[in-house]
Amino acid sequence: xxxxxxxxxxxxxxxxxxxxxxxxxxxxxxxxxxxxxxxxxxxxxxxxxxxxxxxxxxxxxxxxxxxxxxxxxxxxxxxxxxxxxxxxxxxxxxxxxxxxxxxxxxxxxxxxxxxxxxxxxxxxxxxxxxxxxxxxxxxxxx
Amino acid sequence: xxxxxxxxxxxxxxxxxxxxxxxxxxxxxxxxxxxxxxxxxxxxxxxxxxxxxxxxxxxxxxxxxxxxxxxxxxxxxxxxxxxxxxxxxxxxxxxxxxxxxxxxxxxxxxxxxxxxxxxxxxxxxxxxxxxxxxxxxxxxxxxxxxxxxxxxxxx
Numbered sequence: 001x002x003x004x005x006x007x008x009x010x011x012x013x014x015x016x017x018x019x020x021x022x023x024x025x026x027x028x029x030x031x032x033x034x035x036x037x038x039x040x041x042x043x044x045x046x047x048x049x050x051x052x053x054x055x056x057x058x059x060x061x062x063x064x065x066x067x068x069x070x071x072x073x074x075x076x077x078x079x080x081x082x083x084x085x086x087x088x089x090x091x092x093x094x095x096x097x098x099x100x101x102x103x104x105x106x107x108x109x110x111x112x113x114x115x116x117x118x119x120x121x122x123x124x125x126x127x128x129x130x131x132x133x134x135x136x137x138x139x140x141x142x
Numbered sequence: 143x144x145x146x147x148x149x150x151x152x153x154x155x156x157x158x159x160x161x162x163x164x165x166x167x168x169x170x171x172x173x174x175x176x177x178x179x180x181x182x183x184x185x186x187x188x189x190x191x192x193x194x195x196x197x198x199x200x201x202x203x204x205x206x207x208x209x210x211x212x213x214x215x216x217x218x219x220x221x222x223x224x225x226x227x228x229x230x231x232x233x234x235x236x237x238x239x240x241x242x243x244x245x246x247x248x249x250x251x252x253x254x255x256x257x258x259x260x261x262x263x264x265x266x267x268x269x270x271x272x273x274x275x276x277x278x279x280x281x282x283x284x285x286x287x288x289x290x291x292x293x294x295x296x297x
Contacts, residue, residue, distance in 0.1 A: 067206075085180075085207070087206045087207045088180040088181075088207050090179065090180045108212065111212070112210075112211065112212060115210060116208040116209070116210055117208070119202070119208060119210075120207075120208040
């Protein structure tokens with residue numbers, strides 16, 4: 001079998017799993033994090049999610065958006081605290097699972113917000129590895 | 143709120159109408175969730191189909207905020223908005239002509255929209271005319287500038 005074919009086809013079962021998981025009623029942050037980590041492993045053998053990298057990402061200044069240089073612009077310096085959207089003024093419940101049990105319990109919702117925020121704040125889509133790290137940090141932080 | 147005179151205007155103008163102009167009976171849950179979490183979920187009849195199409199085409203920069211949706215949700219909401227959109231002729235009039243406020247249920251654009259229980263009174267229609275015209279102007283200008291001209295950049 002052509003090895004190139006195998007590498008290009010492998011993500012598809014994972015994407016299918018992600019789509020299938022979004023249909024189920026509730027997921028855990030672990031399941032959502034693992035799905036991203038599995039996706040990251042396809043691109044980078046031996047990938048393991050890191051809460052430390054996730055925190056660094058959370059605090060990074062991307063400098064792509066004057067109003068929202070980084071995650072903390074709206075989510076505050078602490079994932080345990082409620083935030084406020086700098087454009088819409090909408091209040092945002094804490095990102096940390098320990099402070100908000102609803103976080104990372106709906107894969108479709110997680111994908112929606114990564115999609116919006118990565119593009120708007122980071123200027124590009126986040127990689128599966130970045131998402132896995134981010135979920136790991138938000139699952140662990142207390 | 144403080145940075146968006148647009149939202150302030152709507153926050154002041156719209157809730158008063160919301161109870162008099164309820165959402166259609168077949169409003170999908172995704173519309174209430176996605177279009178009602180930052181601002182009031184505006185009744186589709188407040189804008190014409192072309193206005194909604196323009197709005198839905200620009201969700202990546204929705205008045206300064208990324209409001210993009212999954213393809214499935216976007217289609218569900220767009221279908222609903224177009225099905226239940228208001229009549230362009232009536233909404234676009236610079237002033238409401240007296241005696242023209244009668245709802246026309248036979249109109250093609252509303253034929254497949256299940257109206258909310260309780261008809262909209264003519265007095266309510268007159269009351270919403272100004273906010274509707276203001277809203278249409280803003281949506282129209284937002285299509286060219288991608289942001290409202292009066293939206294300040296300062297935090």
